[in-house]
């Protein structure tokens with residue numbers, strides 16, 4: 001039975017799986033672009049980053065579908081309505097930025113003049129949906145970069161809010177999202 005005083009278990013599990021995968025994709029993206037010089041190693045990290053990105057898209061789609069299907073927990077009475085609405089808006093912004101970031105990354109590699117297939121599980125690859133165009137690909141790279149920075153900022157705020165709820169306000173916000 002689902003417990004209306006917590007987030008549904010499926011959403012809690014997908015939240016933390018998604019959080020770990022997104023934070024790892026950030027670390028991978030940053031390291032492969034800025035820290036790794038060896039071309040072979042760089043190539044492997046790029047391929048892993050792209051596959052992980054598409055996996056996160058699938059996880060996010062599943063999570064969004066569940067969010068529409070399952071009820072959120074009962075509101076915490078000590079949190080003002082306007083704050084609750086603010087948190088809800090922030091969650092929508094996080095979803096939109098995550099999906100836009102992934103689509104920009106995918107469109108960037110699809111329009112590259114050296115399009116390399118994105119590996120998917122079980123030997124499948126993602127099809128290249130767009131014609132190669134270096135100028136468009138370069139713009140999409142900039143968009144991916146800006147969207148990554150915007151999502152990092154949004155997540156910093158999101159995580160800071162969770163920490164504040166737990167340690168300063170001492171309310172149940174974080175506990176309701178506990179994975180187990």
Ligand code: HEM
Nearest residue numbers: 011015018019022067087091094095098159162173174177
């Ligand atoms: C790693 C540190 C993180 C912490 C401590 C954290 C904490 C939380 C908490 C406590 C909630 C419940 C908020 C509420 O009831 O108003 C929540 C919800 C949410 N979080 Fe996080 N979160 C983290 C990472 C992420 C990441 C990486 C994302 C990715 C975009 C994310 C997206 C969301 C969304 C969209 C919700 C709304 C519920 C849902 O649709 O799953 N969080 N988070």
Ligand code: HEM
Nearest residue numbers: 025026029030033050053054056102105106109118145148
């Ligand atoms: C949530 C998922 C993703 C996150 C968090 C993410 C994050 C990042 C970050 C932080 C960088 C480094 C940016 C920089 O320092 O300039 C990067 C670069 C890159 N990402 Fe992603 N990314 C994601 C999904 C994707 C996807 C789905 C693809 C393609 C299928 C992709 C392709 C790339 C490529 C090719 C680069 C290198 C761009 C360059 O050479 O400057 N990313 N990503």
